[in-house]
Amino acid sequence: MTLRVTFLGTGGAVPTTERNPSALLVNREGDRLLFDCGEGTQRQLMRFGAGFDVSHLFVTHLHGDHVYGIPGFLETLDFNDREDPLTIHVPPGTKGKVRSFLESLGGWPSFPLRLSETSPGAVPLRREDYEVRAFDVDHRTNAVGYVLEEDDRKGRFDRQRAEELGVPVGPKFSTLHEGESVELDDGTTIEPEQVVGEPRPGRTLVYTGDTRPQERTVEVARNADLLIHDATFADDRAERARKTAHSTAREAGEIAQRADVRRLALTHVSSRYAHDVSAHETEANEAFDGEAFVPHDGDVVEVPFPDGGSSG
Structure with missing residues (x-):
């Protein structure tokens, strides 16, 4: 079951020739979810074949490098005769500002567009087997991060044990795997727990947007499969990170270590490091026992199940 991240924009407030402003596309088994929409995001979607x-669209906050791409993105959708609805989720207290921003730059699109405010702890999107939750972050304005968390998967079905118990190959296997008991021809009842293992965890992806390192991120990212964290600066600009409410790569690594995440992606890289992000990776990996990396625009990361298994 697909959980794939395409990094559309990995730069900070000032774009460079290598890095666009913030944007992230998550493909969760065909559900395409966009997180932030910096300037030029519609071109990045075309450039990297993301569609x-x-x-x-989940917006972390209203600083320009996270929202200036929305009008162009909507206009591109309109030009392509989009008919399907689109929901834009924004932090609390910002819905009116976003509406005014969009209306001042060409008006409302012809397809259904909904603006929805989401507060920390809220679940702006719930699907059959996963949800997206908002959580509080520490930036200079109303801002939230987002967690995509899958439900637990069914335990593994032990076919050999089922056959030993006399369950005939066929529909009764599926019935047991779905959690219902079955009755055999001799009147014996087989319960699901006799042939189905314990539920297996789904996957968790966390995107902080812009933030200082904070305890809440540790809590929501506990055992996450991928944490995408603000790492605007390296250690040489640690004081600048504090003044601007951003994080250093080392601080992001410390958060990942405390949360025991599996992988850490360092994003929102300042233009100061346009040609060399080696310090970011070195400093984060000094603080984090897992894998910390700085993705480039266009990089695609597959998020596997924690047990290495499939959805079945």
């Missing part, structure tokens, strides 16, 4: 079939 425009986005159903939800």
Whole structure:
């Protein structure tokens, strides 16, 4: 079951020739979710073959490098005769500002567009087997981060044990795997727990947007499969990170270590480091026992199940 991240924009407030402003596309088994939409995001979607079939856009905050791409993105969708609805989720207290911003730059698109405020702890999107939750971050304005968390998967079905118990190959296997008991021809009842293992965890992806390192991120990212964390600066600009409410790569690594995440992606890289992010990776990996890396625009990361298994 697909959980794939395409890094559309990995730069900070000032774009460079290598890095666009913030944008992230998550493909969760065909559901395409866009997180932030910096300037030029619609071109990045085309450039990296990600497509425009986005159903939800989750905005972390209203600084320009996270939202200036929205009008162009909507206009591109309109030009392509989009008919499907799009929901834009924004932090609390910002819905009116976003509406005014969009209306001042060409008006409302012809397809259904919904603006929805989401507060920390809220679940702006719930699907059959996963949800997206908002959480509080520490930036200079109303801002949230987002967690995509899958439900637990069914335990593994022990076919050999089922056959030993006399369950005939066929529909009764599926019935047991779905959690229902079955009755055999001799009247014996077989319960699901006799042939189905314990539920297996789904995957968790966390995107902080811009933030200082904070305890809440540790809590929501506990055992996450991928944490995408603000790492605007290296150690040489640690004081600048504090003044601007951003994080250093080392601080992001410390958060990942405390949360016991599996992988750490360092994003929102300042233009100061346009040609060399080696310090970011070195300093984060000094603080984090897992894998910390700085993705480039266009990089695609597959998020595997924690047990290495499939959805079945």
